[in-house]
Each structure stands twice: as C-alpha cells, then as structure tokens.
Amino acid sequence: MLMKKTKTNQEIALExxxxxxxxxxxxxxxxxxxxxxxxxxxxxxxxxxFYETPYSLTHRLFENEYFDRRLTVCEPACGAGAMTRVFxxxxxxxxxxxxxxxxxxxxxxxxxxxxxxxxxxxxxxEFVQKAxxxxxxxxxxxxxxSYLHGKKRFDDIYSDRExxxxxxxxxxxxxMLGDELREDGKYKTGMMVYxxxxxxxxxxxxxxxxxxxxxxxxxxxxxx
Numbered sequence: 174m175l176m177k178k179t180k181t182n183q184e185i186a187l188e189x190x191x192x193x194x195x196x197x198x199x200x201x202x203x204x205x206x207x208x209x210x211x212x213x214x215x216x217x218x219x220x221x222x223f224y225e226t227p228y229s230l231t232h233r234l235f236e237n238e239y240f241d242r243r244l245t246v247c248e249p250a251c252g253a254g255a256m257t258r259v260f261x262x263x264x265x266x267x268x269x270x271x272x273x274x275x276x277x278x279x280x281x282x283x284x285x286x287x288x289x290x291x292x293x294x295x296x297x298x299e300f301v302q303k304a305x306x307x308x309x310x311x312x313x314x315x316x317x318x319s320y321l322h323g324k325k326r327f328d329d330i331y332s333d334r335e336x337x338x339x340x341x342x343x344x345x346x347x348x349m350l351g352d353e354l355r356e357d358g359k360y361k362t363g364m365m366v367y368x369x370x371x372x373x374x375x376x377x378x379x380x381x382x383x384x385x386x387x388x389x390x391x392x393x394x395x396x397x
Contacts, residue, residue: 225252226291226315229358229390230348231259234289234313234369237342237385244268244286244310249278250293250300255354260289279303288312291350298326304372305336311373318343318366337376342369345386359392 240246242264248257251271260269270285272278279299288308292300297316304312320326321341331338349363369385 225255225354226350227348227354227358227360228255228259229387230315231256232358233385233387234342235263237383238313238369238371240287245270246287246289247271247285248290249281249288250290256289256291281307283307284309286310291315301330309374311339311371314370315367316370318368320370334377336372336374337378338370338380339373339376340371340381340383342383342385344368345384346388346391348387359390361392
C-alpha cells in the first residue's frame with residue numbers, strides 16, 4: 174500500500190497562489206458586454222474629487238422640485254461655476270452666493286434659505302450636517318444613490334425627524350460626471366447611479382422616491 178505524501182506548508186501556499194492566479198486570469202479573460210452608449214467603462218473616481226455638473230442635471234432638479242426664487246441660495250462647492258450658471262436663469266444674482274476652495278463651507282456661519290450643490294463625495298457626510306445648520310428652508314445634494322445605505326448615515330442623517338430627508342430623485346440613466354461640459358447639457362453615461370437628495374427643515378415623515386427620466390440628455394454613440 175502506497176503512502177500518500179504529506180505536502181509541506183510551502184507547497185500548499187504555492188498551490189494556493191497558483192489557483193488564485195488562475196482564477197484571476199480566467200475572470201479577466203471575459204470580454205465586457207456590449208456598451209450601447211458612450212460611457213465611462215472604468216468607473217474610477219478622480220483623485221481630486223472634482224466633478225463638474227452637466228447643466229441639464231441642475232435643470233432637471235428645478236423642473237421637479239420647487240424653490241422660491243425670491244429667497245437666497247448658496248452653492249458652496251461651485252468649482253468652475255457650472256451649477257451657478259444655471260442658478261442665474263432662475264434667481265437674481267444678488268440672491269446667489271457661490272464659492273469653492275477659497276472658503277471653507279464647513280466653517281460657514283451665515284445662513285441661507287437654500288443650499289444646492291454637488292458636494293465632494295469624501296466630505297458628503299460633513300456637508301449634510303453643515304447644511305442642516307445653515308439652510309433655513311431646505312437643501313439639495315447631488316449624490317450617488319448608494320449614499321442611502323450605511324449604519325452611520327442611517328443613525329446620524331436618515332433617522333433625523335427634525336431636518337429629514339424628504340425626497341430622492343433618481344436619474345434613470347447613469348450620468349457621467351467629470352468630462353468637459355457641453356453647451357447642450359448632454360453627457361455620456363458612466364458607471365454610477367446618481368440622485369438628487371432633498372432635505373427639508375421640519376420634515377418628519379419617511380422620504381419619497383421619484384424618478385427623473387434623463388434619457389434625452391444622454392449622448393448615444395450614433396449621435397457622436
């Protein structure tokens with residue numbers, strides 16, 4: 174009767190490493206599925222966390238959510254001014270405050286009726302908490318839909334019944350943020366679902382979910 178040779182720990186580790194390498198190569202060998210729109214297939218975020226907002230995303234917000242144009246609005250992460258350019262179509266300029274890295278929003282003390290912004294994702298939690306302090310009426314943040322989950326967010330943000338999340342407007346197509354802006358507001362599709370999160374002072378109920386059909390804002394390959 175032949176005795177089965179016992180493998181050393183080194184041999185087992187080598188076989189394990191070879192198996193992992195084989196699985197990795199196998200998974201990487203799959204071709205990506207068809208891509209019918211001109212999108213960002215990598216789905217990687219910029220290190221700078223700077224993403225200009227296509228004009229149509231802001232227009233879509235105002236088409237669906239009411240803001241009193243007689244009141245004040247602040248855009249505290251305005252970047253090169255994409256969103257504030259749209260603001261000027263709705264508000265008088267003396268009602269608009271916009272700034273970016275030249276002023277730290279997290280130390281802001283002045284109050285505004287509305288805050289509307291596409292915050293740096295790495296500071297989204299801090300932006301929500303600060304906006305609750307200084308937005309007298311309500312605020313709207315453009316964030317990934319995945320921002321709805323998370324225990325800390327649930328405890329500190331979504332369980333708040335004094336300044337609650339009122340509504341979430343989900344875009345039906347994935348807008349691509351980060352490309353050069355087009356004058357017509359159109360954009361390629363990316364790999365992340367975005368939504369407008371509306372928080373309102375005094376809102377105590379559970380939030381509503383609605384959709385924004387942005388299909389006509391997407392650039393298709395046939396249009397390029």
